[in-house]
Amino acid sequence: MTTTSEPTEWEKWLDAHAPRFLLFARSQTRNEMDAQDVLQEALLSCWRQAEESVPPAHWVFGAIRRKAIDRAREMDRRRQREEQTASDMDWFEPDIQERETGRILQSAVRELTETLREVLILKIWGGLTFREIAEALNIPPNTAASRYRYALEEMKKSLKKGALL
Numbered sequence: 001m002t003t004t005s006e007p008t009e010w011e012k013w014l015d016a017h018a019p020r021f022l023l024f025a026r027s028q029t030r031n032e033m034d035a036q037d038v039l040q041e042a043l044l045s046c047w048r049q050a051e052e053s054v055p056p057a058h059w060v061f062g063a064i065r066r067k068a069i070d071r072a073r074e075m076d077r078r079r080q081r082e083e084q085t086a087s088d089m090d091w092f093e094p095d096i097q098e099r100e101t102g103r104i105l106q107s108a109v110r111e112l113t114e115t116l117r118e119v120l121i122l123k124i125w126g127g128l129t130f131r132e133i134a135e136a137l138n139i140p141p142n143t144a145a146s147r148y149r150y151a152l153e154e155m156k157k158s159l160k161k162g163a164l165l
Contacts, residue, residue: 013054014043021060028068030075038067108158116151123148 007015021043025035042063046055109117122133123144130148134141 009054010047017057017060021057021064024061025064025068028065029071034068034071038064038071041067104159108155111158112151112154116147116154119144119147120151120155 021039022035025039025042026032029035029038042060045063045067046059047053049055049059109120112120118137119133122128122136123130126133128136130141130144133139133144133148137144139147
């Protein structure tokens, strides 16, 4: 003997509105999987906002639109990150006359070991004190100062090769 339970208010509402929500989600996204994901996220968000009851349909349409915009931005940023590797990035934004200087400086910074580079960047461009650098990197302040000094020495050698000094 099988018993069929009566659909809940939520299930009835979802059956009635799901096709038009999905159609709107498809119009707002780039592919079917994104449309389904955006719709699911929007429904869950609206359900929570309505305190687990049936939300007004206009809430869902608005949520679908916002979620689709967020997803598109996220995908665009991810694609840009993947297309631009760290070695291709310009670390500095020089004027046209300063491009060569910036290229040489960037090359010298890249040649530093990771431990020296991070201290140099935190000190010069991050504007941190040695104590703050030490806290950020979980190292003693004297170690931060020593690494900074070593980084400057290495930079000086590299910049002499590049004829900046």
